[in-house]
Amino acid sequence: MATRGIVKLGEDILRRRAREVTEFDARLGCLIDDMFETMTKANGVGLAAPQVGILKRVCVVCVDGETKFELVNPVILKESGSQVGPEGCLSVPGRNGYVKRPKKLTVQAYDRYGEKQIYKIADFEAVAFCHEIDHLDGILFIDKLYDKRTDG
Numbered sequence: 001m002a003t004r005g006i007v008k009l010g011e012d013i014l015r016r017r018a019r020e021v022t023e024f025d026a027r028l029g030c031l032i033d034d035m036f037e038t039m040t041k042a043n044g045v046g047l048a049a050p051q052v053g054i055l056k057r058v059c060v061v062c063v064d065g066e067t068k069f070e071l072v073n074p075v076i077l078k079e080s081g082s083q084v085g086p087e088g089c090l091s092v093p094g095r096n097g098y099v100k101r102p103k104k105l106t107v108q109a110y111d112r113y114g115e116k117q118i119y120k121i122a123d124f125e126a127v128a129f130c131h132e133i134d135h136l137d138g139i140l141f142i143d144k145l146y147d148k149r150t151d152g
């Protein structure tokens with residue numbers, strides 16, 4: 001395993017749509033391991049592959065320091081409720097802001113072995129999933145800032 005450099009705001013790759021993963025090989029496993037290590041070292045709770053310069057639909061999430069999610073080709077199947085909370089991003093250092101997200105999610109994703117998984121998650125974990133899945137479509141949290149002075 002190794003840490004990888006984190007791409008920062010201004011780099012074009014953060015704004016592009018990532019490609020579906022079609023090969024569930026050792027290289028994918030290595031990317032996922034490296035992403036977990038990079039995220040942990042940077043004290044992050046999630047990381048998407050474009051943030052390490054790889055334009056593939058892969059992200060990792062771990063909000064409690066224990067439960068590790070690896071999401072390959074993730075798709076949100078269902079969402080309900082809403083919550084507004086502060087977010088930051090390892091690619092946008094020094095900035096935080098409030099974003100409105102669903103309260104609960106059902107997400108389908110593949111693991112590194114190509115096994116389909118279904119995750120039912122809520123609260124901050126749901127925030128992290130949404131934030132990382134957005135990265136795969138070139139969307140950053142600063143695009144969705146929620147103005148607390150309005151009902152938006």
Ligand code: NI
Pocket residue numbers: 088089090091131135
């Ligand atoms: Ni981010």
